[in-house]
Amino acid sequence: MKKKLLATVLSAVMAVTMMAGCGSAASSESGVKGVARTEEAATEVANTEVAEAPAADPIPASDEASGDVTIWYYWETAGHQEALDHIIQEFNNQQDKITVQAKYVPFADFKKQLSIGASAGELPDLVILDNPDHASYAAMGIFADITDRFDVSSYYPGPVNSCTLDGRLYGVPFGSNDLVLFYNEDMLKDAGCEVPTTWDELLDVAKKTTKGNVYGFAHCALQNEEGTFNFLPWVWSTGQTSYEINSEGGIKALEFEKSLVESGAFPKEAINWTQGDTMNQFISGNLAMMINGTWQIPTMREEVPDLNWNVAPIPQDKQQASGLGGENYAVIAGGNEEAAIAFLQYATSGDTCLYMMDHMGYISSDSRIAENQFKGDAVYQVFVDEMQYANARGPLPEWPDISDAISLAFNKVITGESAPADAAAEAQATIDGILGN
Amino acid sequence: MKKVKEFFRYENAGLLFILPAFLYMLVFVGYPILSNLILSFQDVSVKNLVKGTKHFVGLSNYVTMFQDEVFRKAMGNTLKFTIYCLIFQFIIGFLLALLFNKNFTFAKTVRGLTMIPWMMPMTVTALMFKFMFSTDVGIINYILKSLHLIQQNVEWLTSPRTAMIAVVAANVWIGIPFNTILLATGLTTIPQELYESASVDGASSFQQLIKITLPLLRPTIESVLVLGFIYTFKVYDLVYVMTEGGPVNSTHLLSTYSYKLSFDLFQYSKGSTVANVLFLILFLVGLLYLKITMQGEDE
Numbered sequence: 224m225k226k227k228l229l230a231t232v233l234s235a236v237m238a239v240t241m242m243a244g245c246g247s248a249a250s251s252e253s254g255v256k257g258v259a260r261t262e263e264a265a266t267e268v269a270n271t272e273v274a275e276a277p278a279a280d281p282i283p284a285s286d287e288a289s290g291d292v293t294i295w296y297y298w299e300t301a302g303h304q305e306a307l308d309h310i311i312q313e314f315n316n317q318q319d320k321i322t323v324q325a326k327y328v329p330f331a332d333f334k335k336q337l338s339i340g341a342s343a344g345e346l347p348d349l350v351i352l353d354n355p356d357h358a359s360y361a362a363m364g365i366f367a368d369i370t371d372r373f374d375v376s377s378y379y380p381g382p383v384n385s386c387t388l389d390g391r392l393y394g395v396p397f398g399s400n401d402l403v404l405f406y407n408e409d410m411l412k413d414a415g416c417e418v419p420t421t422w423d424e425l426l427d428v429a430k431k432t433t434k435g436n437v438y439g440f441a442h443c444a445l446q447n448e449e450g451t452f453n454f455l456p457w458v459w460s461t462g463q464t465s466y467e468i469n470s471e472g473g474i475k476a477l478e479f480e481k482s483l484v485e486s487g488a489f490p491k492e493a494i495n496w497t498q499g500d501t502m503n504q505f506i507s508g509n510l511a512m513m514i515n516g517t518w519q520i521p522t523m524r525e526e527v528p529d530l531n532w533n534v535a536p537i538p539q540d541k542q543q544a545s546g547l548g549g550e551n552y553a554v555i556a557g558g559n560e561e562a563a564i565a566f567l568q569y570a571t572s573g574d575t576c577l578y579m580m581d582h583m584g585y586i587s588s589d590s591r592i593a594e595n596q597f598k599g600d601a602v603y604q605v606f607v608d609e610m611q612y613a614n615a616r617g618p619l620p621e622w623p624d625i626s627d628a629i630s631l632a633f634n635k636v637i638t639g640e641s642a643p644a645d646a647a648a649e650a651q652a653t654i655d656g657i658l659g660n
Numbered sequence: 661m662k663k664v665k666e667f668f669r670y671e672n673a674g675l676l677f678i679l680p681a682f683l684y685m686l687v688f689v690g691y692p693i694l695s696n697l698i699l700s701f702q703d704v705s706v707k708n709l710v711k712g713t714k715h716f717v718g719l720s721n722y723v724t725m726f727q728d729e730v731f732r733k734a735m736g737n738t739l740k741f742t743i744y745c746l747i748f749q750f751i752i753g754f755l756l757a758l759l760f761n762k763n764f765t766f767a768k769t770v771r772g773l774t775m776i777p778w779m780m781p782m783t784v785t786a787l788m789f790k791f792m793f794s795t796d797v798g799i800i801n802y803i804l805k806s807l808h809l810i811q812q813n814v815e816w817l818t819s820p821r822t823a824m825i826a827v828v829a830a831n832v833w834i835g836i837p838f839n840t841i842l843l844a845t846g847l848t849t850i851p852q853e854l855y856e857s858a859s860v861d862g863a864s865s866f867q868q869l870i871k872i873t874l875p876l877l878r879p880t881i882e883s884v885l886v887l888g889f890i891y892t893f894k895v896y897d898l899v900y901v902m903t904e905g906g907p908v909n910s911t912h913l914l915s916t917y918s919y920k921l922s923f924d925l926f927q928y929s930k931g932s933t934v935a936n937v938l939f940l941i942l943f944l945v946g947l948l949y950l951k952i953t954m955q956g957e958d959e
Contacts, residue, residue, distance in 0.1 A: 335923040341710050359926055364711040436796070446906045447924070491818040492795055494907055620706050623925045631908065638820055638907045 288561040289320035293347035295337075296550075297330040298583075302521060306582035314569050321562045341365045348558035349566065351397055351550050354385040355448060355616040355626065360553065361386075361393040362620035367556040368393060372564055381615045382588040386551045388618065395567055396588035398580050399549035400517035401613040402456060403605055404538060408531040410437065410511040418535045422460075422479050425512075425538040429488035432511035439488035442514035443498045446634045451626040452546045452616065453498070453514050454480070454633045456537050459544035459614050465625065466658065468632060469651030475540065477636045477643035484637050494637055506530060516548055517606045521584040534605045536612075547613035549585065586610060621657045628653035693939065699932040706926035721933040730909050731934060734917040738938075741828060741913060742892045748832045749888060753839025758869075760840070761847045771844065778837040786901035789830035793817050820910035823903055827911050831898055835891070839884055846880030847873070879952075886949040890942055914938040 294311075298304055304327065311323045326347065328336050334356060340346040341363055352360070360366055370392040375383050382396035404425075406418060414432045419425040429439030442453040455465055457479055461472025468477075483489035493501065502519045504510045506527045514537060523532070537545055552570075554563045569575060573592065580587045580596060586607055587593040593610075597603035616622060632650035635641035641649070700721055702714045725731045760771040777785065792799050793816035801813045816826040850873065858868050874881075896915035899905065905912035905920065912920075914934055922931025 338709070338923055338926070338928070359706045363706050363709050363926075446904065446908070490796070491815055494818055495790070495903070624927075627925060634906060634908050638818060640820055640908050 288565040290559050292323045292562045294325040294349045295328050295347045296351040297333045303583050346555045349563040350553050354551050357551050358618035359620045361388040366393040367554040367560050377591050378588050381547050385615050385618050394551040394553035397550040398585035399588050401545045401609050403534045406512045419538045430486050433488040438490045440512040441493045443501045444493040446630045448626050451630045456544045460540040462541050469647040474643050474647045481636050518584045543612040545609045545613040547615045624657050696932045700936050704928040725933050734912040738913045744828045745831045745892045749835035749839050753836045756840040757843035775837045777834050782897040783901050786898045790902050793826040820908045823911045842884050846877045850876045882952050
């Protein structure tokens with residue numbers, strides 16, 4: 224009798240656990256629905272905006288290109304999703320052979336979904352992915368070789384390089400962004416500081432602007448690709464490459480990070496902040512300065528129109544340096560390649576590309592378009608100028624492992640687990656192991 | 661023919677009834693386990709996931725992993741995490757169960773309310789604790805400071821020494837209701853007469869607890885602990901959202917490390933090796949649980 228009661232409760236408990244499982248599945252599904260809804264909303268916007276939207280170039284679709292094209296992307300910002308949806312609607316309305324559909328996959332799941340899709344043979348026709356991961360997937364063999372099928376001669380070499388593996392082109396740069404120093408003009412003025420241009424000045428200004436709840440300076444320092452992206456400009460500024468951490472420059476960069484943390488001007492919690500979190504701290508007035516990227520500008524202008532902020536090149540050691548970020552388009556091998564390329568031709572053509580870039584706050588990777596972008600916008604101009612000093616990560620199929628070693632090193636330094644020299648030596652051992660040195 | 665007929669006799673009909681469930685288990689549980697096992701004996705990485713030959717490398721992935729510093733750390737962390745969680749969940753859960761066993765007003769209502777932590781989606785709980793444990797604006801530091809227990813803010817989630825405490829605290833909070841509800845149900849099955857006669861004989865409440873409650877509750881306690889072990893050992897989402905295994909790998913569990921290897925670093929075979937170690941340990945604990953429940957039924 225007692226046993227039975229216990230058994231009943233146990234099974235009830237298990238049933239609840241299972242329901243809890245379903246619950247989370249249902250909620251993630253509703254998340255997808257939420258996106259679908261914003262897509263619908265975007266469609267409405269698109270329909271009302273058709274009249275004033277830039278006229279797209281005629282589509283050079285080849286005869287055999289037809290059928291459905293599915294795109295995977297990971298932008299979570301509503302404005303980004305709406306912009307993509309807008310150009311897709313335009314494309315679908317202009318011709319009746321190809322139907323393009325986009326599916327949102329959260330950034331945290333994106334790589335997992337691609338890997339699972341690759342091993343199960345269930346992939347979309349086109350993906351828009353983070354450029355440091357491009358080489359890994361190209362090496363995996365899931366991207367189509369489009370060397371003679373798409374012309375990238377007018378594109379900047381850095382972004383094109385990120386889609387290239389062994390001299391073959393496996394994608395098209397979507398658009399680029401880079402990192403600069405954002406600063407709160409009022410806070411710097413109150414502390415009587417000028418905009419810092421060197422590491423020493425940055426440390427000095429950061430200390431002076433730290434008071435009460437306000438930290439002087441921060442950048443995203445997560446132990447992942449995002450953190451590596453924000454840390455590497457220090458290394459590059461010393462003249463060293465991403466593969467030379469245990470070098471004079473690499474150690475110097477780690478020591479600089481350490482002095483920032485020890486001065487109390489750099490919050491240790493930045494190791495748990497995404498770039499979005501860092502931006503939120505900045506616009507909430509908890510940060511006087513931060514490193515962040517181009518894509519934050521539209522959000523910041525909308526959220527805090529009254530905040531006095533400006534941008535400047537990242538303070539430097541020996542030379543100016545920034546990180547090159549951005550996404551690439553990649554056509555999936557064995558998918559509807561022709562139709563996907565036809566859409567790519569359309570999406571990267573003059574006005575369509577310009578529309579995407581402007582709505583997303585990206586800099587076009589096509590130099591012909593980028594040169595005419597953001598004319599008269601002083602803030603964006605700083606980013607465009609910084610582009611020529613922006614370094615790419617990789618391209619290397621094993622880049623994720625290299626990046627992991629680097630992010631572990633600066634996390635060890637920030638948390639005080641290791642001295643800069645020790646952390647650098649350890650990271651170098653891992654990197655050398657991967658590169659086979 | 662006769663044999664076929666014989667097979668379909670009444671006694672064997674039961675086999676037919678379990679056939680659907682068996683097939684389901686074979687496809688949806690058996691196949692993934694098997695394919696994961698095969699993957700861990702191969703050398704699958706970014707280069708040969710889709711194209712190229714996948715060589716069998718024997719046990720070399722297991723050897724590499726057991727030499728891997730992070731793996732050993734994750735293994736130790738998982739055991740530490742599970743044991744600390746079990747101890748605190750059980751003690752607090754047991755005390756609450758004893759409390760709700762007293763029939764005071766609202767006892768039932770409050771007992772129902774304690775289930776809330778368990779019903780809440782894991783990610784919500786994780787984010788909530790992440791905010792609560794934040795160094796400068798977290799409520800935990802605020803309370804500790806107000807009580808003058810600490811002078812300086814504790815860097816809960818940004819120091820490798822304290823991050824585990826924060827993660828354990830969050831998981832204990834989630835696990836308490838599970839312990840409470842099962843133990844409370846177990847308590848209701850103990851006849852009141854035993855306590856009455858014990859108090860007539862002059863047994864103190866502490867003696868009653870040791871001599872009556874605990875022995876009679878033993879089967880429940882065993883189930884609670886073993887199931888708790890299984891639930892806790894494979895925790896993934898809580899840690900992933902709160903710390904992503906950081907800072908400096910100090911909260912990596914086997915589950916989070918396996919995920920990182922497979923889906924961040926593209927080392928699929930190594931990731932599956934870690935997952936298999938996790939599986940093997942849980943499998944052994946599962947067998948233990950079966951043995952305990954079977955013994956219970958024999959008695």
